[in-house]
Amino acid sequence: MFVIIVGGGQTGSQLAVQLINAGHKVKVIEDRPAILDRLKAELPPDSVVAGDGSSPSVLEKAGIEEANVLAAVTGEDESNLVITTLARFEFNVPRTIARVNNPKNAWLFDTEMGVDVALNQADILAKLILEEMSLGDMMTLLKLRKGEYSIIEEKVHPSSPAAGKRLADVSLPPDCVFVAILRKGQLIIPHGDTELHPVDEVIALVHTSQLGKLAPILGPAS
Numbered sequence: 001m002f003v004i005i006v007g008g009g010q011t012g013s014q015l016a017v018q019l020i021n022a023g024h025k026v027k028v029i030e031d032r033p034a035i036l037d038r039l040k041a042e043l044p045p046d047s048v049v050a051g052d053g054s055s056p057s058v059l060e061k062a063g064i065e066e067a068n069v070l071a072a073v074t075g076e077d078e079s080n081l082v083i084t085t086l087a088r089f090e091f092n093v094p095r096t097i098a099r100v101n102n103p104k105n106a107w108l109f110d111t112e113m114g115v116d117v118a119l120n121q122a123d124i125l126a127k128l129i130l131e132e133m134s135l136g137d138m139m140t141l142l143k144l145r146k147g148e149y150s151i152i153e154e155k156v157h158p159s160s161p162a163a164g165k166r167l168a169d170v171s172l173p174p175d176c177v178f179v180a181i182l183r184k185g186q187l188i189i190p191h192g193d194t195e196l197h198p199v200d201e202v203i204a205l206v207h208t209s210q211l212g213k214l215a216p217i218l219g220p221a222s
Contacts, residue, residue, distance in 0.1 A: 085114040
């Protein structure tokens, strides 16, 4: 995968290091001399492009026509929006990601501005805190479809309504399916006649809006 990162601050540079270590091709665009010196010391020389990332000619120099993903992570929301707009509508980059610095500007970061994924740190933290407060021991393993769906893990509490029942007899919320059950180190593919045992670890795919309904099914009886 070829990723262009615009903005070589701490966020951009750490993102670049992780992607390069994972075997991806990366170009980081930055125009601040001091940051450029640091990037050239931290990253492979051919990974750093000097220039203004909102300039079409600089984006072309970085090879944007071949990029699979562009991530605009500068400290300026206006710049990030200009960059994603160019990437999507001028160069047809398949996937664009933009950093939201000021939460009040989050409403601007949508597909009309060429943004596929908006990284709003305040919003992400708030959602994580609310999930932790409302879902007890449920652990979110992975977010899918921009956070619309979650893959979660939770142990079946001994006093839960589902303990000792067959899956066919458990009333799951809509848009929820059990993917796997871990029992004493063994992986079980669940079927309708599979019985849930206390302390079974359930892996489920569930729509985010239904997480609050799934938690009390597997958690302790109220």
